[in-house]
Amino acid sequence: xxxxxxxxxxxxxxxxxxxxxxxxxxxxxxxxxxxxxxxxxxxxxxxxxxxxxxxxxxxxxxxxxxxxxxxxxxxxxxxxxxxxxxxxxxxxxxxxxxxxxxxxxxxxxxxxxxxxxxxxxxxxxxxxxxxxxxxxxxxxxxxxxxxxxxxxxxxxxxxxxxxxxxxxxxxxxxxxxxxxxxxxxxxxxxxxxxxxxxxxxxxxxxxxxxxxxxxxxxxxxxxxxxxxxxxxxxxxxxxxxxxxxxxxxxxxxxxxxxxxxxxxxxxxxxxxxxxxxxxxxxxxxxxxxxxxxxxxxxxxxxxxxxxxxxxxxxxxxxxxxxxxxxxxxxxxxxxxxxxxxxxxxxxxxxxxxxxxxxxxxxxxxxxxxxxxxxxxxxxxxxxxxxxxxxxxxxxxxxxxxxxxx
Amino acid sequence: xxxxxxxxxxxxxxxxxxxxxxxxxxxxxxxxxxxxxxxxxxxxxxxxxxxxxxxxxxxxxxxxxxxxxxxxxxxxxxxxxxxxxxxxxxxxxxxxxxxxxxxxxxxxxxxxxxxxxxxxxxxxxxxxxxxx
Numbered sequence: 001x002x003x004x005x006x007x008x009x010x011x012x013x014x015x016x017x018x019x020x021x022x023x024x025x026x027x028x029x030x031x032x033x034x035x036x037x038x039x040x041x042x043x044x045x046x047x048x049x050x051x052x053x054x055x056x057x058x059x060x061x062x063x064x065x066x067x068x069x070x071x072x073x074x075x076x077x078x079x080x081x082x083x084x085x086x087x088x089x090x091x092x093x094x095x096x097x098x099x100x101x102x103x104x105x106x107x108x109x110x111x112x113x114x115x116x117x118x119x120x121x122x123x124x125x126x127x128x129x130x131x132x133x134x135x136x137x138x139x140x141x142x143x144x145x146x147x148x149x150x151x152x153x154x155x156x157x158x159x160x161x162x163x164x165x166x167x168x169x170x171x172x173x174x175x176x177x178x179x180x181x182x183x184x185x186x187x188x189x190x191x192x193x194x195x196x197x198x199x200x201x202x203x204x205x206x207x208x209x210x211x212x213x214x215x216x217x218x219x220x221x222x223x224x225x226x227x228x229x230x231x232x233x234x235x236x237x238x239x240x241x242x243x244x245x246x247x248x249x250x251x252x253x254x255x256x257x258x259x260x261x262x263x264x265x266x267x268x269x270x271x272x273x274x275x276x277x278x279x280x281x282x283x284x285x286x287x288x289x290x291x292x293x294x295x296x297x298x299x300x301x302x303x304x305x306x307x308x309x310x311x312x313x314x315x316x317x318x319x320x321x322x323x324x325x326x327x328x329x330x331x332x333x334x335x336x337x338x339x340x341x342x343x344x345x346x347x348x349x350x351x352x353x354x355x356x357x358x359x360x361x362x363x364x365x366x367x368x369x370x371x372x373x374x375x376x377x378x379x380x381x382x383x384x385x386x387x388x389x390x391x392x393x394x395x396x397x398x399x400x401x402x403x404x405x
Numbered sequence: 406x407x408x409x410x411x412x413x414x415x416x417x418x419x420x421x422x423x424x425x426x427x428x429x430x431x432x433x434x435x436x437x438x439x440x441x442x443x444x445x446x447x448x449x450x451x452x453x454x455x456x457x458x459x460x461x462x463x464x465x466x467x468x469x470x471x472x473x474x475x476x477x478x479x480x481x482x483x484x485x486x487x488x489x490x491x492x493x494x495x496x497x498x499x500x501x502x503x504x505x506x507x508x509x510x511x512x513x514x515x516x517x518x519x520x521x522x523x524x525x526x527x528x529x530x531x532x533x534x535x536x537x
Contacts, residue, residue, distance in 0.1 A: 167495045171516040172427035175435070178520050184438055207517050214497075
């Protein structure tokens with residue numbers, strides 16, 4: 001948007017400079033008319049940190065009248081926060097003018113309007129040059145996201161409600177089918193039993209999809225609670241591995257947690273969320289360790305780096321084909337070599353893991369070669385995760401809910 | 406013959422308070438195959454009435470139901486009876502879970518995570534503990 005305006009202004013200038021040959025120049029009024037009709041808020045801040053121009057949309061979003069703000073210091077008008085911190089400050093603007101580079105204000109930032117109300121916006125700040133080519137100040141462009149946010153909330157609520165509603169018939173299917181399969185209503189012949197098993201497996205997959213969908217909708221809407229507690233990550237990893245031992249044994253796979261070289265400090269993270277990440281990574285590693293020579297291993301290592309702890313889950317399995325590597329953290333995505341082995345996956349595991357690691361203040365990535373193996377890494381900050389209030393934990397975590405209490 | 410009832414060890418009377426007819430039937434049939442007696446109610450109000458009239462040995466209780474929800478029924482029920490109550494719901498909500506334990510439920514099971522056999526085991530466990 002800014003580029004467009006700049007182009008328009010530049011166009012006007014260049015035509016003016018040509019003078020007699022000018023076909024059409026934009027007058028100041030015309031530029032103002034264009035600015036006032038833009039659906040984004042535009043504010044120009046000069047080198048003295050005062051507002052030099054303000055369009056109608058900016059006035060609508062901020063609640064101030066144009067004539068009220070022009071000439072005023074920006075800081076009393078454009079109070080823009082990101083993650084509860086004032087982002088648009090003198091330092092921020094000075095750095096843009098100095099470096100001559102555009103900077104983001106974030107996709108979910110807040111502007112406090114004249115009445116003191118919070119308005120969700122996204123925006124960016126760019127430097128602008130005067131006639132002589134030197135930077136004269138900056139342009140703040142911001143967009144009101146209130147409507148988008150409302151739609152987002154509706155979407156999340158819809159998914160959440162739909163998931164709950166879907167679970168009831170799925171439960172009915174499960175209960176009837178299991179009884180049939182168990183021969184409670186008379187023995188089935190092998191063919192019947194096989195078909196019933198197919199239905200059962202599809203049903204299980206559907207339940208998992210619905211649960212994952214619910215988790216994703218909560219995670220995307222940042223409605224998951226984060227309760228950091230001092231956690232021994234090595235112990236957590238061993239717990240998770242213990243849970244997967246039966247599956248690993250069935251796959252002829254050995255899962256080993258390497259004891260770290262030095263004792264790792266306990267860090268403040270939400271163990272239920274990181275348990276889910278580890279579960280996803282370990283279960284994938286075990287599932288996709290299909291080495292034909294017969295010996296399958298999964299190695300889990302933990303190490304301290306400067307500011308974080310790195311956890312790695314290494315397998316010697318089928319690997320991720322190069323052409324799919326870019327898409328591996330996308331939701332619903334499943335590489336075709338994986339889909340052949342395991343028909344029960346939902347394509348949510350890594351997407352959820354990424355959301356969880358990032359919500360915990362860490363990063364997740366991988367290295368992989370087809371036919372050789374894959375290593376997933378994730379970090380968690382030594383300083384711990386930031387707490388977040390939210391209505392609930394994960395659905396997958398709640399499965400064991402009553403057992404815990 | 407639809408039901409091949411197992412030899413009766415002891416006949417219990419199980420009250421199922423559940424608004425979904427399909428689930429009512431699935432649990433009810435299973436309970437009968439165990440050789441027990443099943444009674445059904447479709448909401449909390451009917452459930453309370455059934456407790457008074459039928460004196461069940463155990464109550465399986467859904468949470469989200471029309472007219473009177475499960476937790477309201479549980480609180481009312483505790484004023485008149487100590488019958489063990491197993492919450493059987495599809496609602497994942499820790500607040501409800503804690504509320505139900507405070508109100509005196511025996512356990513909180515999320516339906517889609519349990520097979521009917523596991524539900525039966527839970528019923529037996531609750532009845533065993535109730536005897537003590």
